[in-house]
Amino acid sequence: MPTIAQGINKKIAFKRQTGVGVAASVTGAQYLRRKQSVFTLKRDTYNTADEIASHQQLISERQGVQMVEGKLSGFLAPGAYSDWLAALLRRDFSAGASATAVSITVAGSGPYTLTRAAGSYLADGFKIGDVIRLSVGSLNVANLNKNFLITGLTATVATGIPLNGVALVAEGPVTGCTVSVQGKKTFTPTSGQTNVYYTVEEWANDVSISELSKDVKVGQVALKLPGSGNAEVDFTLVGLDQTTGATQYFTTPTVETSANVLSTATGALILNGVQNGIVTNIDLTINGQETPMDGVVGTNLRPDIFRKKFMVSGSFSAMLADSTIDAMFRNEAETTLVVALTSDRTGNADFVSLVLPRLKIKSSTTDDGEKGIVGTYEFTALYNFAGGAGANSEQTTMSIQDTLA
Template identity: 35%
Template sequence: MASTANGIDSVIVISKQGAEGVKAAAGGGQVYPRVTATFDTEADKYASSEIDASQQQGDTRLGNFRTAGAIKAEAACGTYAPLMAALLRRDFTAGGVAAAQTTIAAAATGLVRSAGSWLADGFRAGSVVRISGLTAPATANNAKNFFVTSVTATNLNGQFMDGSAMVIKAAGDSVGVAAVGKRSFTPLTGHTTDWFTAEVQDPNIGVHRSFVDQLVSKMDIAVQPNGITSLDFTLMGKAEGPTTAVPHFATPAAAAGSGKFSGATAMMSVNGIPSQICTGMSVSLDGQVKVDPVIGSRFATAASRGKVLGSGQFTVLLQDAVYLDYFKNETEIALAYAMASGTAPNADVLALAMGRVKITSAKIDDGEKNKIVTCAFDILRYKGADAQHEATTLSIQDSAL
C-alpha cells in the first residue's frame, strides 16, 4: 500500500508577502505550531432549476473558487504576533519607557513619581512592565512582571503577577521602568494591509499545497482556570497554487519555544480593580474579510476588509449585583487581562487591554454549586479623554518581541 499523509508529519508554514499578488519568497517562512490546521479551496455550488421531464437534476456548476484557512492553536508569546498584527492592522512597537531617575518611589499599590508623567512616557492600563534599579531592601521588586491596572501622571498602580507584594521604598534610587516586549492595536489612521502565503507540507507523500494572498480574518482567544489558553485564527484568500512535489518554503524558521498559558497564572482587572472572581474569558476579533466573485475568472480576484469588530464573554462568581447593574445600566467598563507562561517572576506574558467594554447580556446559572454570571460583551473603540486607555478597540502586548 502506498504511503498516506498523517497529520503528525504535516507542517504549516506561513510567510508575509511583499505585496498583494506576489508569492512570499522561498527563503522565508515560519513554522506555525497547531492543534489542527486546515487550508482548502472552496466554491459555491449552483444547481440547475430547469424543469426536466425525466424528473431528475440536469446539471450542477461551480462558481468562483476561493480559499479558507483555519488554525486552532495554543496561545504562546512570539509565534503568532505576525497574524495578530495583520488583524489589528498595525505592526508591534515598543510600549512605555521611563528612563532611570531618582524621583520614583515604591508604594504598596505601585510606583509613584514626583517628576515627569507615566502617561507622557507611554504607559497604559492593562500593560505589563518591569522595574530596575531599586536597591535594598526593595531589590525584590526588580525584574518582575508588574500588571498595571490603572495609570495617572504620577501613579502606576497594579500588582506583581507572581503574587508577591511590592516592597515599599522612598524615592532616591536610580529607578527605570519599561513595558516588556512590544504591543499592537488598531490605529485611528495609517492602517496596514498584510498579505500572507501559507503552505501545507506533507513531506512523507511529496504533496505540498500553497495558498497565496491570504488575509487574516478573525482571531479567537479562550481562557479557562484549569486548561491551556486556546488561540484560533481564520484566514481567507483568493487562490491556491499548483500542488508541488517539493516545498516552496524549504528552510522555514522554527517556531518560537515559548511556554503555554493557563488561567492559574493570569490576572484580570475591571475598571482598574483586580478581579479575583473570574472563572473564564474569551475574546474575539473579526476583521470582516470578504472575497468577492467576479465574472470572467474562475478564481476570486478581489478581497476586502470591513471594520474590526470586538466581542467576548467572561464568567464570574455571583457575589453581588455589580455586573448585573453594569448590564442593566449600559455602563461601559475597562477590562484588562494578562497571562504568564509560568510561575517565574519574569515569565513571558501576553496582555490584552480593552478601554471600553459594554456588557450586552448577564445571565445567572443555577445548581448545587457556586452560582456563575455569564457576561457577553462588545469591545468598542475608546473615545474618552482618559489617556491611560489607547484610542482603540483592543491592545495586545507580547513580551517575546
Template identity: 40%
Template sequence: MSSGIAQGVRKQLRYAKQAGLGAIAATTGGSILRRTQSTLDLNKTSYQATEIRSDYQVADFRLGTRSVAGDISGELSPGTYADLIAGVLRSPFAAGVTTGAQTTIAASAVAPHFTRTAGSFLADGFKVGDVIRASGFTHASNNNTNFMLVDVEDEAMTVVQLNGPVGIATEVSGGNVTLAVAGKKAIIPSSGFADTYFTFEHWFSDIAQSEVFTDCKVSQLDLSLPATGMSTIKAAVMGLNMQTGQAAYFTAPAPETTSGILAAVNGVVLSGGKPAGIVTGATLTVNGTLTTGAVVGSNVMPDVFDGTIKVSGQITAYFQDAKLRDQFVNETESSLSFAMTTSNAPNADFLAFTLPRIKVSSAKKDDGEKGLSLTIPFTALKNIAGGAGTASDATTVSFQDSLA
C-alpha cells in the same frame, strides 16, 4: 514500510508575510507555525444546469471561482501568533514605552507603588492594563517582575503583580531606575491601517505534497481562556488561491517557537481597574468582517476586502456581589484587562489584552447544588476618550506580547 497515507504528525504548517496583494512570499524567510489543527483548503463555487430537458436529466455541472478558507487552531503561547494577531488588528506590534533611566522614581510597598518627582507617566504613554517591568532599583524584588498597571497618573502608578501579591519593597529615589512596558503592543489604530497578506503552506513530507495558499488574510480571532486547561486560539483565514507541488515551497523555514503555553490560572483579570472577582472562564472574538467578490473573466477573486473590526466576548464568574450584574442593570460602561503567564516566575513570559471600553449585554445566573455563576457577554467599543496624555488607548482592544 509506510502505508503511503499522509499523517497529521508529519504535516507542517508554514507561513510568511507577503509584501502585498499578488506578491507570494519568498521561498526563504518562512516559519513553521505551531498548531493543534489547520483546515486551510481550496474551495470552488459550483453551478448546476437548471434547464428543463425532455430526458428529465441534468446535463452539465461546472466549477467556478476559487477561494481559500479554513481555521488555524492552537494553544496560546507568547510570540507564536503575534503576526496573526497583528493581521486582524491591521497594525503591527511596536515596542512598548519606557521612562528611560530616571533618578526621580521611587517605589512603595503600598499604593501608589511607583512615583516620580519629574516627568510624567501619562506623557510617556503608560496605559492601564499595560504590563511593566522595572530595572535599576536596589532591591532585587522590585526589578524584572511583571506588574500590571491598574491606575496611571502623571506622577504615580498603581500596580498588581501577575503572579502573587504585590511584593514591592519601599525604596526612595536616587538610583538610575527604568520602568518599561515589557515586550511589544498592538492596537486597532485610528488611521494608517496595515493591509497584511500571508502565504501559508501545508507540507505533507511523508507523501511529498505541498499546498500553498496565497493572498490570505486573518478574518477573525477567537481566544478561549478556561479556568482549567490551556488557553487556545483559533484564527479564521480567507484567501484567494492555492498552488500545489511535490517539493516544499518554503526552504529551511524557521522552527516552531519554544515559548510555554499560557494557562488562565496564571495571571490577572481586571474589571474597571479592579480584580474581577472569581472568574471561571473568558472568551474574546475579534472579527474583521472580511468579504470577497467574484468578477467576470477570472476564476480568482480580485481581493479580500476589509470591513469594520468588531470585538466581543464573554466572562463567567461566581456570583459574589452586584458589581458585574449591575454593569448590565445600569448600562454602565467598564473596562476589562486580562494577562496570562507561562509560569509562576515573577518575570514569566505573558500575553495580555485590554478592552478599555465595554458594555455588558446580559447577566444570566445559573442554578443548582453548586456555586452559582454569572455569564456576562459584552461588546467592546472604541475608547474615544483615550489616547495621548490619558491613561487608556484610543482603541477597541490592545494586545501585549512579551515575545512579539
C-alpha cells in the same frame, strides 16, 4: 500498500506577501505550531437543474469562482501567533513606552504604587494595562525586573500589582531607575491601518504533497480562557487561491516558537480597575470582518478581499458574589477589562496581555443548582474616544502586549 499522510508529519509555514496577487518568496518563512489546521479550496458550482431535455436527466455541472477557507487552532503562547494577531488588529507590534533616570518610591501592600519624583507617566506614553518592569538603580531585589501590571495611572503615580503575586518591598526614593513596557504592543489604530496578506503552505512530507494558499488574510480569532486550563486560539482565515505541488515551496523555514503555553492559573484579571478573583472563564472573539469580493467575468479568481470595521465581542462567567457586574448591565455602565497571562510563576516571566479599555455588558444571566451560582455576562468592546497621547489609555478598541512579539 501506499504511504498514508499523517498529521504528525504535516508542517505549516507562513510568510507575509508584499501585496495582493504576489506570492511570498521561498525564503524567510516561519513554521507554525498548532493543534490542527486545514486550508480548503472551495469553488462555487452551477448546474443545469432548470434545463429541460427529452431524456429528463441532468446535463451539466460547472465550477465557478473560488476562495480558500482556513482554520487553525492552537494554544496561546508568547510570540506564537503575534504576527497573525498584529495583522488582525491592523497594526504591527512596536516597542512600548520607557523612561530613564527616574526617581521611584515603592509603597502599598497590593495594589502597590510606583511614584516618580519628576516627569510624567502620561507624557511618556504609559497606559493602564501596560506590564512594566523597574530596572537599573539600587532597587531591592524584590522590586527589580518584576512584571508589574498597571491598573491605575496618573502623571506621577502608577498603581498596580505584580503578576506573580509576590509582594513588593516598600522603598525609595530610589534614583536612576528605568521604567519600561516589556516586549511590544499592538492596537487597532485610528489611521494608517496595515493590510496584510500571507502565503501559507501545508507540506505533507511523507507523501510529498504541498498545498500552497495565497492571498490569505486573518479574518477572526476566538480566544478561549478557561478558569482552569490552557489558553486556546481558533483562527479563521480566508484566501483567494491555492495550488498543489510535489515539492516543498518554502525553503528552510524558521522552526516553530518554543515559549511555554499560557495558563489561566498564572497572571491576573482586572475588571473595572480592580483585580477580580471570581471570573471562571472568558471567551473573546476578535473579528476583522474580511470577505472575498464577488467574482468577475473571465477568471475564477476573485480580485481581492474587502474588510469592514474591526469588532470585538465576548462573554465571561463569574461566581455570583454581589450585584456589581449585574448593575453594570442594568445601568448600561461602561467598564474596562485587562487580562495578563504569564508563561510561568517567575517575576520576569514572558506573557501576553489583552486590554479592552471601553466595553459594555449587554446581557446578564445566572444559573442554579447544588453548586456555586455562576453569572454569565456578554459584552461588546467599543472604540475608546478618551484614549491617546497624554491619556492613561490607548485610543482603540483593543490592545495586545507580548514579550516575544
